[in-house]
Amino acid sequence: MIDTAPVRISSFFLFVAIATQTACGLSRLPAPPSSEPIVSSANTPLRSEPARVVDYTLKASLDEETHTIHGDGTIVWRNTSSVAVSEVWVHLYLNAFKNESSQFLRPGARGRGNGVTAPSHTWGAIDVRRFALREPGGSVDLWPRAELSRPNDTDESDARVALPRPVEPNESITIDMVWDSKLPAIVERTGFDESYNFAGQWFPKLARLDPDGTWAHFPFFPLSEFYADFGHFDVTIDVDQKATIGATGTRVDARVENGRRIERYEQSHVHDFAWVSWDKFVATDEQIGKVRVRVLAPRGFGHLVERELATLRFALPHYGALYGEYPYDVLTVVHPPPSAGESGGMEYPTLITTGGSWHTPPSFHSIEAVTIHEFGHQYFYGLLASNEHKWPFLDEGLNSYAEGEALHRWLGNGSLVALGPLQIDFASVFALSTRTAVFNEPVATSAGAFQTGSDYGTLVYARTAAIFETLRRVYGDALVAAALGDYARRFRFLHPTPADFFAVLSGHYPPETIATLHTALFEKGWVDFAITDTSSHKQREPFGMFDRNGTRVTVGADAGLADPPSEAHTGWVNVVRRGTLSFPVTIRLTFDDKSTQDIAWDGRDDHTRLAFNSTSPLAFAVVDPDGRVIIDQDFTNNRAANSGHRGSARRSSEALFYAFQLALSVVGP
Amino acid sequence: MNKPFFKEVESEGLYVRRPMERISAMRSVRAVAWLWLWETAIALAVVAPIAVALRSVVGATPDGDAILWQPGALFLGDALMHQLAAIRPLFTLAALALGVNAIAGAFPFGAIVASLAFEMPDGRALRFDAAALAAARRFGRLLFVRLVAFFAILVAALLAMRAAAAARESLESSMGAAASDIFAIGVMILGAVVVSVLVMATDIVSVGAAVEDHRWWTAFRRSAVIYSHAYRAWFAQFAVGGFLVALGLLCTEHIPESHKWGFVAIAVIHQAVIVARACLRVSWLAMLVQRF
Numbered sequence: 011m012i013d014t015a016p017v018r019i020s021s022f023f024l025f026v027a028i029a030t031q032t033a034c035g036l037s038r039l040p041a042p043p044s045s046e047p048i049v050s051s052a053n054t055p056l057r058s059e060p061a062r063v064v065d066y067t068l069k070a071s072l073d074e075e076t077h078t079i080h081g082d083g084t085i086v087w088r089n090t091s092s093v094a095v096s097e098v099w100v101h102l103y104l105n106a107f108k109n110e111s112s113q114f115l116r117p118g119a120r121g122r123g124n125g126v127t128a129p130s131h132t133w134g135a136i137d138v139r140r141f142a143l144r145e146p147g148g149s150v151d152l153w154p155r156a157e158l159s160r161p162n163d164t165d166e167s168d169a170r171v172a173l174p175r176p177v178e179p180n181e182s183i184t185i186d187m188v189w190d191s192k193l194p195a196i197v198e199r200t201g202f203d204e205s206y207n208f209a210g211q212w213f214p215k216l217a218r219l220d221p222d223g224t225w226a227h228f229p230f231f232p233l234s235e236f237y238a239d240f241g242h243f244d245v246t247i248d249v250d251q252k253a254t255i256g257a258t259g260t261r262v263d264a265r266v267e268n269g270r271r272i273e274r275y276e277q278s279h280v281h282d283f284a285w286v287s288w289d290k291f292v293a294t295d296e297q298i299g300k301v302r303v304r305v306l307a308p309r310g311f312g313h314l315v316e317r318e319l320a321t322l323r324f325a326l327p328h329y330g331a332l333y334g335e336y337p338y339d340v341l342t343v344v345h346p347p348p349s350a351g352e353s354g355g356m357e358y359p360t361l362i363t364t365g366g367s368w369h370t371p372p373s374f375h376s377i378e379a380v381t382i383h384e385f386g387h388q389y390f391y392g393l394l395a396s397n398e399h400k401w402p403f404l405d406e407g408l409n410s411y412a413e414g415e416a417l418h419r420w421l422g423n424g425s426l427v428a429l430g431p432l433q434i435d436f437a438s439v440f441a442l443s444t445r446t447a448v449f450n451e452p453v454a455t456s457a458g459a460f461q462t463g464s465d466y467g468t469l470v471y472a473r474t475a476a477i478f479e480t481l482r483r484v485y486g487d488a489l490v491a492a493a494l495g496d497y498a499r500r501f502r503f504l505h506p507t508p509a510d511f512f513a514v515l516s517g518h519y520p521p522e523t524i525a526t527l528h529t530a531l532f533e534k535g536w537v538d539f540a541i542t543d544t545s546s547h548k549q550r551e552p553f554g555m556f557d558r559n560g561t562r563v564t565v566g567a568d569a570g571l572a573d574p575p576s577e578a579h580t581g582w583v584n585v586v587r588r589g590t591l592s593f594p595v596t597i598r599l600t601f602d603d604k605s606t607q608d609i610a611w612d613g614r615d616d617h618t619r620l621a622f623n624s625t626s627p628l629a630f631a632v633v634d635p636d637g638r639v640i641i642d643q644d645f646t647n648n649r650a651a652n653s654g655h656r657g658s659a660r661r662s663s664e665a666l667f668y669a670f671q672l673a674l675s676v677v678g679p
Numbered sequence: 680m681n682k683p684f685f686k687e688v689e690s691e692g693l694y695v696r697r698p699m700e701r702i703s704a705m706r707s708v709r710a711v712a713w714l715w716l717w718e719t720a721i722a723l724a725v726v727a728p729i730a731v732a733l734r735s736v737v738g739a740t741p742d743g744d745a746i747l748w749q750p751g752a753l754f755l756g757d758a759l760m761h762q763l764a765a766i767r768p769l770f771t772l773a774a775l776a777l778g779v780n781a782i783a784g785a786f787p788f789g790a791i792v793a794s795l796a797f798e799m800p801d802g803r804a805l806r807f808d809a810a811a812l813a814a815a816r817r818f819g820r821l822l823f824v825r826l827v828a829f830f831a832i833l834v835a836a837l838l839a840m841r842a843a844a845a846a847r848e849s850l851e852s853s854m855g856a857a858a859s860d861i862f863a864i865g866v867m868i869l870g871a872v873v874v875s876v877l878v879m880a881t882d883i884v885s886v887g888a889a890v891e892d893h894r895w896w897t898a899f900r901r902s903a904v905i906y907s908h909a910y911r912a913w914f915a916q917f918a919v920g921g922f923l924v925a926l927g928l929l930c931t932e933h934i935p936e937s938h939k940w941g942f943v944a945i946a947v948i949h950q951a952v953i954v955a956r957a958c959l960r961v962s963w964l965a966m967l968v969q970r971f
Contacts, residue, residue: 204852290855310857348856368857423750435751442756600741630741637753645757649739656734657743661936663730668949670722670773672924675956677777679717679784679791 054496056334059279060240060503063090064216070209071248072287077132077202079191079212083245086184087216090239093223094176098185100141100169101238102158103211106230107134107194107201111164113229134194134201138214141171144184150174152185167230168217187214196350198232203350205253206288210358211236215282218397218505228399233466234457235391235398235405238281240503246274249287256306256342257285258361279337279503280359281395286344294319298326301336307345311368314377318343318364321381324420329412332491333389333498341388343381355380357387373429375421379436383413393502401508402457402466403531407474408494414440414475415482441476441640444468448641453477454508454531476641477530483638484593485523493518522614526591530641537591538643539613539633541650546581546628579624583609583631583650586617589643598635601626629655694797694809702795702969704962709804710794714957717787725769725776732765745937781829785821789814791961792889795968820888828881832874839870879913886967912966916959923959927952 068083089095106114113119141153157170177183191212194201200210217227218239226237246263247255251271259277266272277283291306294315303322305315322341330336342361346354354365362384366377390409391398398405414436417425424433447468451460460466482490497506497514504510508531516524529535553566585597592613599607603626611618611633622628632649634642642648651657704711736758737744747755759766793813794805805813847863854862930948935941 308857309855349851367860369860427752431748433750433752434756435753438751438753438756441753442760445760630739632741637751640753644761645754646736646761651739656738657740657746659730659733659737659744661942662733662744662747663726664942664946664949666729667722667726668946668953670725670776671718671949671953672956673777674718674721674780675920675953675960678780679714679786679788 054499056337056499057502057504058337061090062241062278063088063219063239064241065244066213066241066283067244068213068283069246069248070212070285072207072209072250074205074207074250074253077193077207079193079209081191081213082186082188083213084184084186085216086182088182089177089179089219091219091221091223092179094178095219095223095225096173096176097225098171098173099217099225099227100138100156100171101167101211101215101217101227101230101236102136102138102169103167103215103230104134104136104191104194104200105158105166107197108166109133112167113163113165113231114167119232132192132195134192134197136189136191136212136214138169138187138189140186140188141214142186143174144186145174149186163229165229168227169214170227189214196352198352199356200353201350203347205290206286206347206350207249208284208286208344208346208350208353208363210284210353210356212285213283220505226397226400228458231399231458233402233460233463235402236282237395237397237399237505240279240281240395242276242278243280243283244274244276245283245285246272247285247287248272250289252289253287254289254291254293254306255285255287256291256304256344256361258283258342258359260340277338277340277360280392282358284358284361286353286361286363288347290347298323299330300339301326301341302339303341303343305343305345308347308368311345314345314366314368314370317372317377318345318381321378322385325382325385325416328416328419329386329389332495333412334393334495334502336388337393337502338388341385355384357384357391359388359392362387373424374427375417375425378421379413379417379426382416383409386412386416389498394498395503395505396507397505399458400456401454402470403453403474404506404508404511406470407453408478410440410471410475411478412494414479437476437479437640440472440479444473444476444641445643448473448534448536448643450534452532452534473641474531477527480593480638480640481519481523481527483636483640485519489518522592526593529590533590535589535591536643537587537589537593537639537641538647539595539639540586540588540644540647541583541597541631541633542586542617543584544581544628544631544650544652545583546579546624546652549578549580549623577625579627580622581624581628582619582621583628584617584619585611585633587613587615591641593639595634595639596636598632599624599628600630600632602629628652630657693800694793694805694813695800697796697798699969701798702965704795704958704965707795707804707961707965709807709810710791710961710964711954711957713787713790713794713807713810714961715954717784718953718957721776721780725773728772729769732762732769736762781825782822785818785825786814788885789817789821789889792886792964792968793817795961795965796890796971817889821885824881824885824888828877828884832877832881835873835877836870839867839873843867843870875917876910879910882913882964883909883967886964887971890968890971909967909970912963916963920956920959923952923955 065086066083068081071080072078073080087098106112110116138153138156140151141156142149142151152171152173155172158166191209193207193209193212196203196208200208200212202208211230215238217225218237220226228234243259245257245259247257249255249271251266251269253271255271255273257273257275258280259275261273262276263274264272275285286306288306290308292309292312294305294307294312296303296319303319305318307315322343326336338360340360344361344363346363346365348367351365354363356363362381364377364380364384366380370377386409387405390412391405394404396404414425417436421428422433423435425436426439427434447465450465451469453469453473455469457466478490493515496518497511500514501510512524512528515527519527526535551565554564556563556565583597583599594610594612597609597611597620599609599622601607601624605624605626607622607624609620609622611620630649630651634648637645733744737746740746747758790810790813793810797805797809797813799805799809843863843866846866847859850859850862927948931945934944936945
């Protein structure tokens with residue numbers, strides 16, 4: 011249901027609200043949810059744990075002077091494919107920041123724009139010293155034979171390591187590692203800024219082996235994220251004792267020795283591990299349901315921490331109801347300092363990073379949005395561990411839809427901005443921002459293949475969200491909640507593909523809707539409804555000369571006959587559907603006497619002429635008056651006025667006039 | 680503009696200096712009218728094309744411009760996207776209007792001060808044409824004051840911003856982002872106080888330049904004396920002006936806008952606020968005129 015009640019126009023309320031909130035820093039907490047969360051109708055049981063494929067036992071000692079992590083540890087990996095494998099692929103993603111020959115930093119790399127994400131002070135790298143396979147006869151260091159790059163490419167973020175013998179299906183191997191990770195100056199998802207160190211992609215990480223024995227490996231691209239197998243992490247972190255540590259998983263041991271803080275974290279059923287240390291963090295802990303939430307933020311950010319916690323108080327039960335209960339005991343939220351903002355807005359299992367300046371006004375819900383977005387990734391990435399490189403719409407896209415849906419349910423139509431009469435919904439921004447990009451590339455494109463970062467962001471995030479928001483508005487909340495809930499439950503702790511996703515959706519939507527969805531995601535699908543013509547006239551018998559019973563009779567005004575006294579009117583409205591997507595829509599007719607008539611159209615044909623009968627002349631016709639097809643390319647052509655009718659702009663004009671007069675009275679003469 | 684004609688008409692007694700006791704906003708309705716007319720004319724020039732553009736966007740909508748303010752802002756965003764090309768020149772127009780106001784505003788300012796300071800020889804209020812003549816005669820010197828004031832305010836604002844940025848940068852690592860930002864805001868507030876003092880001083884000097892006839896530079900000397908007495912009145916009219924805006928907002932919030940008479944009532948209240956603010960400003964200028 012879309013709330014379309016008009017609101018008051020009072021332009022100065024905007025000014026007063028901004029000024030008051032900004033000046034006073036009022037910390038208005040978002041209102042509680044307006045209604046109970048939609049409970050997904052999917053009854054699919056939740057998988058309690060994933061197949062255990064790879065276990066990491068790691069130790070990380072941070073040299074604060076050089077921002078280098080000295081690491082050692084063990085990987086136990088099991089071949090879960092159906093074939094024997096004779097190599098492993100290791101992601102060394104810190105090498106993306108080693109030099110400008112990497113896929114990430116090389117000039118002209120897609121998504122890098124003008125190189126704004128290049129490390130500004132120092133480079134980063136990961137140097138593996140030892141990568142030894144344990145064998146009955148002793149360890150064999152495989153690293154000397156490792157291929158760090160391909161013959162035709164100098165990128166060193168994706169290494170191939172040949173095994174001395176094939177590893178049979180279901181056989182496990184153990185690898186001992188020693189390595190050094192030099193953090194770059196903060197760059198997107200990882201790095202350091204003064205004493206702040208964020209360690210993401212900091213250890214040699216095995217790529218995922220698909221069931222057919224193919225390694226899903228890829229270099230670190232600017233637009234690409236990650237893909238890995240589930241397993242158990244046991245990580246001991248050693249930093250300066252003044253620092254506070256935040257990490258994936260549960261802290262199982264903590265001590266201070268010789269001026270060093272040593273903490274051990276464990277987490278099962280996850281596919282990555284990140285951690286952060288900073289000597290200026292202020293920690294805030296809260297139990298939300300079964301989850302122990304810890305927020306780490308700079309001093310003076312307490313009011314933002316409260317906003318982030320309020321968001322999670324809503325999000326944890328809401329996402330739990332829709333997509334299944336959050337399965338972990340802990341969630342760590344890191345709010346980076348402003349100078350390290352590039353590490354904000356990122357997700358790792360049980361650890362997310364947010365962001366935003368301390369003076370973000372409460373009416374601008376960017377803090378809530380980034381928090382709920384990154385939390386949503388615990389589902390669409392964490393639990394539904396799709397290949398983020400190959401199918402980014404499955405994680406970022408569906409997560410953006412879930413974000414918009416949750417924020418709308420929580421904060422209403424002002425889910426992005428709620429400033430007096432100006433109520434901006436996330437869904438509106440998502441939909442409007444994609445109108446040009448939709449013709450550039452399909453949404454379902456792999457991250458590395460997008461031509462620009464703008465296309466990637468617009469299509470993967472916003473377009474996917476807008477497409478599913480259209481489904482929600484057109485076919486109802488319950489259906490999309492059931493479909494996504496079913497998908498989230500069936501593929502929890504698995505690695506779903508688009509085929510899996512569509513298979514689930516096919517159980518909830520009719521084939522024509524599935525076809526539309528496929529076109530929208532894979533074929534640059536678009537739609538534009540428009541009213542091209544209208545007609546309205548009194549109902550009366552036809553004028554002219556008629557031969558009746560052997561006599562010619564003239565009927566009409568020129569024959570001296572007046573229009574019949576009846577007030578009955580009739581007419582038609584011509585509606586067209588341009589583009590490749592079809593949705594059912596409503597055409598709302600408004601008549602002179604203010605009465606309205608809604609006519610449904612299935613929207614399958616390219617156009618239709620809808621006839622009507624009424625007691626008053628037609629004044630206006632509007633197709634999709636509530637904006638349910640939010641991805642409509644142009645709403646201005648959705649409306650038509652019959653001759654002699656004009657909608658009024660006097661209220662907005664008067665408000666603008668008054669605002670400008672006031673501005674002049676402030677500045678002069 | 681120091682043409683002999685204006686000297687002659689003034690010296691021939693077209694208007695004379697008004698006695699001190701009769702210098703007030705209440706007795707100078709024409710001064711208020713000058714101010715209101717000027718603000719209205721400029722606002723009309725800017726808003727009229729915007730209103731036409733708006734009407735073309737919402738003309739086919741039963742509820743008219745109410746669609747733009749529907750919660751969610753889908754239709755507002757859609758209209759902005761489709762009218763962006765048409766809207767851009769309107770921003771230029773608005774900026775141009777503000778520029779015109781800054782320069783040509785010296786003319787109505789001169790007319791307002793003349794309406795306060797002078798009257799017809801027979802004691803009647805200064806006629807519009809006589810006020811216009813007086814304003815035209817003083818236009819050059821008033822414009823000069825405005826330009827000097829503009830650059831002084833610009834320099835003060837830039838210095839304040841630069842000082843705030845430097846303070847923020849140097850303090851961030853030791854005090855944290857929030858505390859250093861607050862410190863920087865404090866510096867900016869100080870800068871705003873300096874700017875407001877300059878704005879007030881501009882009014883004083885401008886009135887002096889308009890009243891003191893050819894020896895307008897004496898205004899500088901007298902400004903220093905006047906300034907020490909005027910700041911309370913200036914801040915008072917500033918604060919009351921703000922209060923009037925808030926009051927107008929409160930009054931209009933509860934009027935049903937969709938009703939025809941509701942719209943009329945809102946428009947009337949808005950204009951009442953504008954006129955009341957004009958009275959305040961004229962009253963402030965009258966106080967200055969009394970001092971010269």
